[in-house]
Structures are given as structure tokens and as C-alpha cells.
Amino acid sequence: MPKPLTSGKPLAAGFRLSLILAAIWGLSSMKYVRPPAEKPEENRFTKVVLAEKLDEPMALLPLDDGRVLFIERKGTIQRYDPATGETKVIATIPVSTKYTNKEGKTREAEDGLLGIVQDPKFAENHWIYLYYSAEGKEPKNVVARYELRGDELVMASRKVILEIPTQREECCHTGGGMVFDDRGNLHLLTGDNSSPFVPFVSGFAPIDERPGREAWDAQKSSSNTNDLRGKLLRIHPEADGTYTIPDGNLFPKGTPKTRPEIYVMGLRNPWRLSRDSRTGYLYWGEVGPDMRDSVGLGPDGYDEFNQAREPGNFGWPYVVGNNAAYWDYSYQTGKPTGRRFDPEKPVNDSPNNTGLTELPPSRKAFIWYSYGPTKEYPLMGSGGRSAVGGPIFHQADFKKADRLFPDYYEGKWFITEFMRGWIMVVTMDEQSNFVSMERFLPTERFDSPIDMKFSANGDLYLLEYGSAWFRGNDNAKLVRIEYNGGNRKPLVQLKADKTAGAVPFRVTFSSAGSTDLDQDNLSYEWKISPKAGGTARTFTTANPTVPFDKPGLYTATLTVTDAKGARNSKSLEIKAGNEPPVVDFAVTKGNKTFFFPGQTFNYAVSVNDREDGSLAAGKIAPAQVAVTIDYLPETFDLTNLASGQRGADASARFATAQKLIHESDCKSCHTVDQKSAGPAYKQIAQKYRGDRTAADRLARKVISGGSGVWGDIAMSAHPQLSLENAGEMVAYILSFAEDKPTAKSLPVKGSFTTNVPEGQSDRGYYILRAAYADKGTRLIPTLTGEKVLVLRSPVLAPEKADMQKGTEFTTAQGKSFYAVGSDSYIGYRSVDLTGLGRVGFFAQAPARMKAAGGTVEVHLDSPTGPLVGTTPELKRAAPPQPGGGNRGVPGRRTPNLIADLRPTTGIHDVYFVFKNANAEATQVLMQLTAVQFMELETSSTSGK
Structure with missing residues (x-):
């Protein structure tokens, strides 16, 4: 059972003591109120990359001696050693990573090596526990215990603690998070082992009860009290490799049609189990279904961050999120039954159920969110979803920490999101109820974070899975986030005037921009190291010039050290032996x-x-x-x-689409030329080649999401995209039908x-x-x-001018740009005046603002440079000047205020200076909508 929230000795009476207690506990509620701590600056945290180019990293385990173990899905166990900075594979577990469906097609599953945790008495017994999909014909996941001696995983020490029968005919949902409590009980998350891709209602509740369709019915697992899948299990491993059942699980030992290992049931695809050391409460992320709200089928798909204070049922596949219920559906008739599931009295009457029919009432999620903005938790944002979870921070858990996070984070839950790439910090009250959330390191984006844990010395370790599913990624990495409450490491910037050249050539390196947030004096060391071996050269000036005489690849590393010895480094690559081409494009x-x-x-x-x-x-x-x-x-x-x-x-016509794709979750499922979770862009382009109706159809599908064309994995909905933006993305993808897209x-x-x-x-x-x-x-x-x-x-927006003085720009009731006071100006850099004869202004002097009006002078290279043109005077509320127009309203075709230019050629900075000697210093001269450059041959150009 969870620990009590508070405990302590009875207090003696006394007026003075009462006042003290009142101050500490609060006069009205008598509950402890921890004084607010100051939020640390983001620059006090440093993200240090420890290992890169990993192959599907899944979970990590920081050991007390500073080493970090992390597992990869295909079975490898890697060890990072902070003493040497080296990462190496220390063992490979034979695992199953695929499934074969009834049609005999073999596909990638979510199975593999999925979880890792150390025994509470690891310092004495050296035991670690692994959760994985066992290799072989028998479909099962197992929890196995191994002995770790130094960097050796003793394979002969393997003892299978727990076996969980599964199906390997269809994907998905495996779970794998594990944690021990302070009584030596092991908690394990398992997925529902069900395919969400059900005919007619894919992405809603998978409850296909037809014969032979067990893989599509989560009632066989999550809502089955006699099955270990879709659960949070709690067992007590014994020294001989067996386990016993602790008291207090969901079903008392001996209850017919139940498994006593079950602590929580009704889970779908749970991730990254954590335990609050203060309360004993359990926390995890849970990936939800994909579809949008549909009357007669079900609600929006929701991902969840969950809290279990005691045993219970979280309702899947009958409810999701805030106990939003699904409707029953008859796969025999292909129609909804009209009956909606009752969260208070869920009933499992599936023929695939081997457990109880009447189930415990469903629990609501702790936090829930969908594709679009969620009103309860707007900070979660929108887009693809994949809740991961993370640790709860208590300073008391770290007895010998070198770099302990500050007490601002005391009692807060660190959660992360695989698709959206953020870490959030959730604040809870003393009763562990949700209070608020905020971004942690808001300027950082993480590449599909999949696990994070605090180490014994107080650092936060994070695994980033990388861009594409089911493959290694260059941006898959192990990182460490360090907090520095004292002297901060310098911030390093480096650049080179050349990064490639034919030998011999010289490179001038620059450390400009390197700074120290504590204002310390800095020293610089440049190390130039050949990549193919050889002797490194070292330079100790801030901006050295370095000769390169031998062809090859070199790494130039700048290390900046402050006066207190804190240092930081960055590197760039130099290519010696090949001069880059010089290309020019001249008009x-x-x-x-x-x-x-x-x-x-x-x-x-x-x-x-x-x-x-x-x-x-x-x-x-x-x-x-x-x-x-x-x-x-x-x-x-x-x-x-x-x-x-x-x-x-x-x-360049695809630059906008590339930006949109980069900023969305597309890269998590697609690459250009290799299949990931979804098809490659080239595959999509070839499939729809010549289909003139495909672009609009696919753009709408990008927004709405769905599955069924490329296999089992559903594409996330993207309701935040406009149809225009989705169309640009689709056009980019379809362009890959060409040999050179x-x-x-x-x-x-x-x-x-x-x-x-x-x-x-x-x-x-x-x-x-x-x-x-x-x-x-x-x-x-x-x-x-x-x-x-x-x-x-040639039609320019004044608010986007390169230089401005004495201007105001407002957007409160539409865009309005004003020139204020005589000698105010705007300017544009590097304008070619060749062939230009006039400059026009869409301008007015509004009477309602008591605008003074005035003239506009055209100057070159500075506001007081050569005068090459002047407009007639614009008067307050005057009708348009010669040249036509309609008072500067956007959409006009001809400017109403025109300056003829003296014959001028070449490239100059051009300044437009607004003049009225009689105007007050703070008086608006005119409102400006646009500036238009015009050719010598014509007095106007199109200005749609």
C-alpha cells in the first residue's frame, strides 16, 4: 500500500509554538505549505550528448557507480562509462522483433528488448531484470533476471521470473516499463497486444468478437481479469528465481477467473513506469487510439499520463481519457449496436474473455490530450501524440549527488512526449492532485524522447529514439542534462572562414560569440585532429590561423575554459584536399x-x-x-x-513544404527512400503517379489522419494544418515520382x-x-x-523595412503603419536602381488622427545622403494625388503619391524620409500601406 502522506510526533501545547505551527502549516487548512522556490534559469542546464547513431534505443538504467546501461529493441545492451566517455555493447539478448500474419506476411512488430531495471539490492547481488519478447516459436514475453559482473552480463545466470503468453499474428502494443518499490515488489507494464486496425472502425475500440479475430479484440487482454496483458503487474521476485504475490493487488489470491499478479487493468499501450518515493503512487504515459469523435462509435483519441494511487481499472477498451466511453459495435452486422459502455459498470461479455464478466469501475486519466488543443491542458499543444512519462523528483532520493536539481522541482513529475519532442514538468499539490505544468528547457527540442531517469548523482539522463521507426537513426542518442547552481560552463561558438580547400591552404578560425554567463575571463584551446590518425595540433589563441598541408579530413575542436576551470567544447570538420566549386548566378x-x-x-x-x-x-x-x-x-x-x-x-519551390514537414511529426514515420513506420516518400509518389485527383485527397488525409492503405500503422491526424499547407507538403512528396525530384x-x-x-x-x-x-x-x-x-x-511592406526611425506599427484592428514626426524614415538595403524611374507610396493622412501630412524624400545610402526624388505634398484627408488609387487601401493597383527619380544606376541602400517642418514631434504625418518601385517605361505595375 502507498505510504501515508505525512507522519510525525504529537506536538506540545503552547501559545508561541501555536504561532510557529500556524505560520508553517497555514492558519486555515493546517496543511504544510512549502515556500515557493525560485525557478532556475534555463542556461543553468547543459545538454551533453554521450552517444549517437543508436539503433532503436528503448530504455535506460543509470547505475549508482555512474555507469549507464541502455537497451536497444533488437536485443543489444550497451554500457556508457563516464570515466572514459566510451560506449560499448556488453551483451545481446536473442529476441523476437517480427510477427507473421495469417496471410504469411512477416512484418516488423513492436516486440523486442523492451525494459530494464536493477534489483533494490544490486550492490549486494548484482541482479538486473530484463523484459523482452523471447525468441522462438512460442509467442511470449518474459521477465528474466541476470547477474551483471563489472561489464559482463553473465548469460548462464539467467532465470526467467515471469512469462506472459502473447499473440504474434498482428501488431501491436507491448509496454515494458518496470520499477521496484521499497518492499522489493516489482511492477511491470504490459500492452494490450491487440491490433488497433480493425475493419470499419480502425482507430476506435478494438472489440472484434468474430471467430479467428482474437488479435483485434482487446477484451481478451486489457479487460480480461484472467490475462496478464494490458496491465500493471505487481509481484515479489524471490532469490530462487520464482515470485510470490504481495498483499493488496486488485484481486485477492484465489479469486476465480482472475490473475493475482494484476495491480491495475484496462491499459492500452503504457510506457515508462515511475514511482513517487514519497507517496508510493505509480505514474506512466499511455499511448491512445487515433480517431476523431464520431457519434455511434467513440470519442476523440486521447493519450494519457496516468497516476495509480491504489489498484484499479483504467477502462480500456471501453473508455479513454476522462472516462469518455465508446459505443458497442457488431462486427457481424457491420453496424453500431446503439449501446454505449458504462464507465461505472463495465461488462466484458466477449467470447474471447476468460475472466470475470463484471469489472471494477473505470478510473479517469490523470492528464489527457488529443491531436488538437485540449482545453484542460492547452500547453500540451497539438499534432501527433505519443505519451511517454518520466520520473518524479525528490531531493531526498539523492544522498550523494554532485549536481542535484534545485528544490524548485521538488515533488514534480517530469513527463515527455515522443512525437512532440518536449519535456514538461507537472506540479502537484500535497495530495498529489494536478496543479499546473510548464515546459522544461523550452528552447530545446528532443528527437523522439523515449525514456528518462535521474541518476544517483542528480543528473537527468535521456534517450532519444530518433527520426524514423524500426531502424537506427543518426539523431538517436543518449544525453545527460546537468544542472549547475554555481559557476556555469562557457557557451561556445566557433566558425571558420573556409571549411574546405585544396592543399596547401590556410583557415582562420574564430571564437567570436563565445561567452560566459558568469562574466568570467575565458581561455581558448583549439585542437586540430586528423580523422585518419596522426598528431593533433594545439593552438591557444582565440582566433588562430592554421595551415593545412596534407589532404584529409580534420576535426577542429574549440575548448573554452573560464577562470574557475569550467570548460565546454564544440567541433567542426575541415576538408583538406578539395577546393569547393565557385558558382555564380548573374542577372x-x-x-x-x-x-x-x-x-x-x-x-x-x-x-x-x-x-x-x-x-x-x-x-x-x-x-x-x-x-x-x-x-x-x-x-x-x-x-x-x-x-x-x-x-x-x-x-526552392519545395522549401516551404520542407519547413512544414520538419516542424511536424512526419519524420517520425517517413523518410525519403526507406520504409519506416510508414511508407517512404518515393513509394507514395510512385503509387499516385499520374493520379490527378491524388493531391487534394492526400492533403485532406494528412489533416484527418487514418490508415488502411499502407498497412497497419495509422497516420496521425494534423488538424492544426491548413488545407493549403497540407497541399504544399503533398506536392513535395509527390514530386519524388521523378528520378530527380x-x-x-x-x-x-x-x-x-x-x-x-x-x-x-x-x-x-x-x-x-x-x-x-x-x-x-x-x-x-x-x-x-x-x-x-x-x-x-517591387511592392514592399513598410513594416518589413530594413531600417526604421520614428515609425509605429499596430495590428490591433488590422495592420496600420505610421510615420511619426518630421525626419522619420524607413529604408531598404541593397536596392538595384537600374531601370527604375519612380517610387510610389500608398499613403493617406487620416483626419481622424489629425495627421499632418507632408512629403516623402528619397535618399541614397543614408537618411541624409544624396536626394534623388521628392513626392508632392500629401494633405490631411486629401483625395488621392495624381496617379489614381483609393486612399492607400490594400488591394489598390496604383500608388497615390509618387516621386520621380533622377537617373540613377547601381546598388544602393534607399531611404524614404518623411518631411513636414510644421508638424509636432509626436504627430503622425501619414499612414503608409505599401511602397512600390516602378520601371522607367511605365508609371505603374500590378499591385494585386
């Missing part, structure tokens, strides 16, 4: 800053490579150079225009007419990109050179 006729719809510009691409030769000399063939010109809408953020996302010939490469020299795509605003951008990947060398891989030019719309 040879036309404006180099703006595009004008319907106008043609000429361009030429040049490529020079020290090893390969040049394009001009014919050493590099034009076909080897990727040239693309693409239009991006005005909503695109140019700061996200990252090169190389799809190779040297990447097309890009827009067709253009000639290296030619002309291009800037026609805006139908249905899109002309306020966007044309992206001109040229790229060439060289041949590389025996020691140095291929290097890519790339040049990107951006031609922007």
Missing part, C-alpha cells in the same frame, strides 16, 4: 533586386572548380549544373531558405519571363538557384557550390 540584363510581372530578364551561370575545371572552358558540362528559377508566395519566410535539403539540385533544370545561360502562377499574389519572390557538385577525391567527399539570388516583388 546580365534586368533589375537585380526586383521582378516585374510579364517582364523578361537575361541570366548567365558560371562554375569554376580548381580540380574539375570550369563551365566556360568546357571541362564541366552544362548538364552537370542544376539551374532552377521558382516562384514562392509572399507568406514564405526567406530566412528558411536553406540550401542542400534535397541535394545539389534542390528546388526537382523542377526541370534550365539552361546555364538564357532568358526568363516572370509570370506569376495563376491564383497567387504577385507580392512573392523569384528564387534563382544554381548548384554544382564536384567529383571529390579519394580522401574528400563531393563538395557542392551554390549560388542563390532572390528577386522580390
Whole structure:
């Protein structure tokens, strides 16, 4: 049973003592009130990567001596040693990781090596316990005990403590979390071992009662009192390898049609069991079903974070989340029965049930959330879901901690989310009721966190599974999160003026940006190490210049040390022996800053490579150079225009889609060319190649989610996406039907007419990109050179100006931009004035604001630089000036205030200075909607 919440000796009487007690316990409730602790700054935590490129890491076990064991699903046990910083495989357990369905198809399951925990008396007996899917024809999961001697897992010491019969005809849900209590009882989470992919109602309650469909009926397991699946089990392992049943489980020993090992029943896919050392309460995450609310079938799918204070039933498959109930469904007729399950009196009348018919009442989840924002817990966000769980922090659990987390986190539950990549801290009151939650390290995103535990020295260890399911990932890693309440490690920044070159060449390294949050003096050490062996070179200046004479790959590591000895490091790679190609994309006729719809510009691409030769000399063939010109809408953020996302010939038209995909959960289930939990993008593209209706259909499915096309795994719903954004993502994916998924490469020299795509605003951008990947060398891989030019719309938003003074921008009732006071200005950097004859302004001087009006002067290179144009005076509430228009309202086609420019060429910073000598210093001169540059040949351009 759980420990009592509080305990203590009777208190003596006395007025003074009463006052003290009143202050401590609270005058009204007489409950202990812990004084609020100050929240630590995020920069006092350091995330240290200990091991990378892991193969499906599942669970970790920090040992008291500082070593960390972690398991991978395919059976390996790895050990990280902090003394050496080395990670190595110390054992491999033979496990089953696949299932074979009735059609004879073998597929990847969720089975494997799933759980690890140490015995409470590990220091004496050296026992660890593993939970895994045993290899062999008999489908079963087992808890087995092994002896760990140093780094050796003694295989001959294996004793199977508990066996759990399973089915291996269909996926999914295995569980595997384990924890011991202070009485030596082992608690184990098990999944429902049921397929959620049921015909007609996939993603709702799997209750298919037809003969031969047991794998699709969770009533055989989770709601079966005579089955160990879909449960939280509690047993007491004995020294001889057997186990006994502790008192206080859900069903008294000897109760017919029950298993005495059951502590909690009615679980679906539970993860990462933890125990509160103060209360004895148990906590875990639970992954829920996928579908959306449907009358006659069931509620939204919910994931849960759960708390068990005592034995009980959490209701699956009859309820989910806050006891939201499903409807019964007849698979014989293919229709709902009209009967909704009763959380207070659940009944299991399935023919696959071998246990009791009448079940204990269902318990509500502690925290529940769905795909979209959940009103009870809005901080959970939206998107894909996969609740994991985590530890409850108590400082008293760490007797000899070197880096103990601060008391701000006392009694709080650290939870994490596999799909959304965050860690949350849940605050509970003294009765362990939910109070609030907050992000832990909110600027960090974790790559599919799958387990985390505190170590004996107070650090928080975390396993990140990585991007794709059922495979190793480059971003799968073991990390340690350290708290530093005193002197903080320096923050390291490093860069190099060149990262590749033909030998001999010199690299100037820079430590600029490296800082110390405690304002300590810093010392610098650069270590240049050949990757293929050899002698490292060390430099102790902040910004050394280093010669590279021998070809090869080098690692340059900067270590920054503060005055108190705290140090931190970062590295980058130097490629010596291959000069990167130099690519240029030049506009040879036309404006180099703006595009004008319907106008043609000429361009030429040049490529020079020290090893390969040049394009001009014919050493590099034009076909080897990727040239693309693409239009991006005005909503695109140019700061996200990252090169190389799809190779040297990447097309900018997919940059928005790539950003959306990167920020969603897509990468957890899909990769470009290899099947993961879901199909590869190339598979999807080939399947729908030539299907003109596929794009809209797939975009809607991205939003709604679902399964049935690619197998058993359901795709998460994404209700937060607009149809437009989902369509962009689908267009990117379908482009992989091409051998090289890009827009067709253009000639290296030619002309291009800037026609805006139908249905899109002309306020966007044309992206001109040229790229060439060289041949590389025996020691140095291929290097890519790339040049990107951006031609922007000549109609500019004043609030996005590069320089501003004396302006106000409000969004309270629509966007409004004001110039305030004479000599206020806005400015735009690097404008090509070649071929431009006028600048127009969509402006008005609103009478309601007592705007002063005024003129606009055009200056070059500074607000007081050469004057090249001036508008007529704009008067308060005056009708539009010559040139037409409609008072600066967005959507007009012609500006109402125009400045003719003196003949000017070249690239300049351009400033628009607002003038009215009679205006007060704080008086609005005018409201500005847009600025428009115009060509010499015409007085207007389209301004849709």
C-alpha cells in the first residue's frame, strides 16, 4: 500500500509554538505549505550528448557507480562509462522483433528488448531484470533476471521470473516499463497486444468478437481479469528465481477467473513506469487510439499520463481519457449496436474473455490530450501524440549527488512526449492532485524522447529514439542534462572562414560569440585532429590561423575554459584536399533586386572548380549544373531558405513544404527512400503517379489522419494544418515520382519571363538557384557550390523595412503603419536602381488622427545622403494625388503619391524620409500601406 502522506510526533501545547505551527502549516487548512522556490534559469542546464547513431534505443538504467546501461529493441545492451566517455555493447539478448500474419506476411512488430531495471539490492547481488519478447516459436514475453559482473552480463545466470503468453499474428502494443518499490515488489507494464486496425472502425475500440479475430479484440487482454496483458503487474521476485504475490493487488489470491499478479487493468499501450518515493503512487504515459469523435462509435483519441494511487481499472477498451466511453459495435452486422459502455459498470461479455464478466469501475486519466488543443491542458499543444512519462523528483532520493536539481522541482513529475519532442514538468499539490505544468528547457527540442531517469548523482539522463521507426537513426542518442547552481560552463561558438580547400591552404578560425554567463575571463584551446590518425595540433589563441598541408579530413575542436576551470567544447570538420566549386548566378540584363510581372530578364551561370575545371572552358558540362528559377508566395519566410535539403539540385519551390514537414511529426514515420513506420516518400509518389485527383485527397488525409492503405500503422491526424499547407507538403512528396525530384533544370545561360502562377499574389519572390557538385577525391567527399539570388516583388511592406526611425506599427484592428514626426524614415538595403524611374507610396493622412501630412524624400545610402526624388505634398484627408488609387487601401493597383527619380544606376541602400517642418514631434504625418518601385517605361505595375 502507498505510504501515508505525512507522519510525525504529537506536538506540545503552547501559545508561541501555536504561532510557529500556524505560520508553517497555514492558519486555515493546517496543511504544510512549502515556500515557493525560485525557478532556475534555463542556461543553468547543459545538454551533453554521450552517444549517437543508436539503433532503436528503448530504455535506460543509470547505475549508482555512474555507469549507464541502455537497451536497444533488437536485443543489444550497451554500457556508457563516464570515466572514459566510451560506449560499448556488453551483451545481446536473442529476441523476437517480427510477427507473421495469417496471410504469411512477416512484418516488423513492436516486440523486442523492451525494459530494464536493477534489483533494490544490486550492490549486494548484482541482479538486473530484463523484459523482452523471447525468441522462438512460442509467442511470449518474459521477465528474466541476470547477474551483471563489472561489464559482463553473465548469460548462464539467467532465470526467467515471469512469462506472459502473447499473440504474434498482428501488431501491436507491448509496454515494458518496470520499477521496484521499497518492499522489493516489482511492477511491470504490459500492452494490450491487440491490433488497433480493425475493419470499419480502425482507430476506435478494438472489440472484434468474430471467430479467428482474437488479435483485434482487446477484451481478451486489457479487460480480461484472467490475462496478464494490458496491465500493471505487481509481484515479489524471490532469490530462487520464482515470485510470490504481495498483499493488496486488485484481486485477492484465489479469486476465480482472475490473475493475482494484476495491480491495475484496462491499459492500452503504457510506457515508462515511475514511482513517487514519497507517496508510493505509480505514474506512466499511455499511448491512445487515433480517431476523431464520431457519434455511434467513440470519442476523440486521447493519450494519457496516468497516476495509480491504489489498484484499479483504467477502462480500456471501453473508455479513454476522462472516462469518455465508446459505443458497442457488431462486427457481424457491420453496424453500431446503439449501446454505449458504462464507465461505472463495465461488462466484458466477449467470447474471447476468460475472466470475470463484471469489472471494477473505470478510473479517469490523470492528464489527457488529443491531436488538437485540449482545453484542460492547452500547453500540451497539438499534432501527433505519443505519451511517454518520466520520473518524479525528490531531493531526498539523492544522498550523494554532485549536481542535484534545485528544490524548485521538488515533488514534480517530469513527463515527455515522443512525437512532440518536449519535456514538461507537472506540479502537484500535497495530495498529489494536478496543479499546473510548464515546459522544461523550452528552447530545446528532443528527437523522439523515449525514456528518462535521474541518476544517483542528480543528473537527468535521456534517450532519444530518433527520426524514423524500426531502424537506427543518426539523431538517436543518449544525453545527460546537468544542472549547475554555481559557476556555469562557457557557451561556445566557433566558425571558420573556409571549411574546405585544396592543399596547401590556410583557415582562420574564430571564437567570436563565445561567452560566459558568469562574466568570467575565458581561455581558448583549439585542437586540430586528423580523422585518419596522426598528431593533433594545439593552438591557444582565440582566433588562430592554421595551415593545412596534407589532404584529409580534420576535426577542429574549440575548448573554452573560464577562470574557475569550467570548460565546454564544440567541433567542426575541415576538408583538406578539395577546393569547393565557385558558382555564380548573374542577372546580365534586368533589375537585380526586383521582378516585374510579364517582364523578361537575361541570366548567365558560371562554375569554376580548381580540380574539375570550369563551365566556360568546357571541362564541366552544362548538364552537370542544376539551374532552377521558382516562384514562392509572399507568406514564405526567406530566412528558411536553406540550401542542400534535397541535394545539389534542390528546388526552392519545395522549401516551404520542407519547413512544414520538419516542424511536424512526419519524420517520425517517413523518410525519403526507406520504409519506416510508414511508407517512404518515393513509394507514395510512385503509387499516385499520374493520379490527378491524388493531391487534394492526400492533403485532406494528412489533416484527418487514418490508415488502411499502407498497412497497419495509422497516420496521425494534423488538424492544426491548413488545407493549403497540407497541399504544399503533398506536392513535395509527390514530386519524388521523378528520378530527380526537382523542377526541370534550365539552361546555364538564357532568358526568363516572370509570370506569376495563376491564383497567387504577385507580392512573392523569384528564387534563382544554381548548384554544382564536384567529383571529390579519394580522401574528400563531393563538395557542392551554390549560388542563390532572390528577386522580390517591387511592392514592399513598410513594416518589413530594413531600417526604421520614428515609425509605429499596430495590428490591433488590422495592420496600420505610421510615420511619426518630421525626419522619420524607413529604408531598404541593397536596392538595384537600374531601370527604375519612380517610387510610389500608398499613403493617406487620416483626419481622424489629425495627421499632418507632408512629403516623402528619397535618399541614397543614408537618411541624409544624396536626394534623388521628392513626392508632392500629401494633405490631411486629401483625395488621392495624381496617379489614381483609393486612399492607400490594400488591394489598390496604383500608388497615390509618387516621386520621380533622377537617373540613377547601381546598388544602393534607399531611404524614404518623411518631411513636414510644421508638424509636432509626436504627430503622425501619414499612414503608409505599401511602397512600390516602378520601371522607367511605365508609371505603374500590378499591385494585386
